[in-house]
Amino acid sequence: MEKTIGNIVATALKILYGSDADMSNIQVQSTRKEFEGDITLVVFPLLKYSGKSPEDTAYDLGNYLLKSSPGISSFNVVKGFLNLQVSNAAWLSEFISLWQSGSANDLSKKGQTILVEYSSPNTNKPLHLGHIRNNLLGFALSRILTESGNSVFKTNIVNDRGIHICKSMLAWKLFGKGKSPADTGMKGDHFVGKYYVEFETAYKSELSELIRKGMTAEEAAEKSELMAGARDLLRKWEAGDRETVDLWMKMNSWVYEGFDSTYKALGVDFDKIYYESDTYKLGRDIVEEGLQKGIFYRKEDGSVWVNLSDDSLDEKLLLRADGTAVYMTQDLGTAVERYNDYKFDHQYYVVGNEQNYHFQVLKLILKRLGYEWAEGIHHFSYGMVNLPEGKMKSREGKVVDADDLIDNMIDTAREMAEELGKLHDYVEEEKEAIYRKIGMAALKYFILKVDPRKNMMFNPRESIDFNGNTGPFIQYTYARIKSVLKLAKEKGHSVAEISTDLLMNEKEADLVKLLRKYQNVVKEAAESLNPSLIANYAYELAREYNQFYHDYTILGEHDHSLRNFRIALSEYTGNIINKAMYLLGIEMSERM
């Protein structure tokens, strides 16, 4: 409707003033709540065409629209704003066509192949709150891009090798006494993470001991036996030393077992998992190739670098002096392998904004190497999750652990639900499934409603609520709708068609106006890569429905056609809520 009005305005400007208007000057938007009307035309940008005052121009256009657009029933002018009233009949017919088309999806299919890389954990420690934001964003982004008609593949690069793993391995060798997670009853990833923290703690005290003996910080780092041991393990690993590789495989398998259960709890999955241990060699080949082409250069100590000062960046290390690979080495390899596997049009790396520089460099190097597809790789850079006491530090074990957080959320959901006591006719298993859905909805919505680009604050004690602008609020609205529909069915009210001869009340009209925006919200979310738009829309829709539900009876309505309309309106709202939340990876419950 907005588009139609825009076109009519363009015609009107031509006829009334003889001007060919630039469409970007024709601004049609929803009328703000506090003013009368449904759709507003901002006339300020059009004054240059009319040569008249804002008010006169608005009246000219208002009168023209009233005559030539059947859906417009009246208009009013406030300052430079032309507020158009859309007729009840026009809104109703718009709802009917939405309702009839059901869940059909009329988004234009772009059909591009898109890779979304997310999660990308290190195998030396369990997942924490930062990973949760990453996983939820990556998963939601994938669903949104799929919904917009693309072929989307979810990938994960597991950073399963490197000095950090060797630190955990060394600590386990030194302090582990040969124990396994099963011996201690710990989850595998937590078990390995414990040794990583133990390494860092021991390393720190070793350093301060050396510094106390008179060394500088640099000298101490140089002389550290622990760090030397970790480096030694890394060299042995790259050389394929049997014992080292076996230990590495054993410890990684413990970690994967732990990750799998966390991923399952989060409800995320992947189409293909890449392992850095597979891709780093290709990375080294690529570095070799770049050396031969003269794009990279070798320093006297044997390390390999790229000089990016032409692009006003600095030098970047690509291979250490001892020949071992670094982060960038493997990312080069992974990127090339992915392109060979998928021939993607676009690849989004869901990685925190602390790595903006890394991805800038990655793209630049790939371009210098002559890969044209490098234009299609993008860093989906999301903000940090901060705690009241500051940044999370996994080296020091100062994190909000993912598993703990998930368990807490579900526990809280259970406590609240039991207090409300609405589910007594369910067996334990069914109840637990619902508690899980509610707890996860609270967590997921809390994180996804925030603009991904922005840093966000997480206060473990206060942050996650179950009332107000929350996941459970939306679930509750959905459960109410389902409950009404179930009762309607039991009473034999089935809606075959909706009368075109109804007068909607204000709440019904507001709901219809919101429902028709859904497709556009999904489109914008896909274009701007922003799941929070969908989260905020779903909330607004749920709130609007709750007002309608509170103010009017649905099943108690005696007028047959009005009752049917309200049932259809409820059903359609429920469908949209469900679809929107599905795109965010949030499950609905029929009861709660």
Next chain:
RNA sequence: GGCCCCAUAGUUCAAGGGAUAGAAUAGCGGUUUCCUAAACCGUAGAUCCAGGUUCGAGUCCUGGUGGGGCUACCA
């Protein structure tokens, strides 16, 4: 030092250069013989500072202040 990001009610978040800056939560006050009160209604409360561009600035530009990140032979 250099580069990048951020700054909105007590708090956590919204606001495609457009009208009187929205929500939630915490506070205060209400609504349940009626389809789920995890709801609904009312009340109070905010654009870091100084300039500039514009008919119009929370939004764009410049400078300042405050916070975060990167600038690692960690990933």
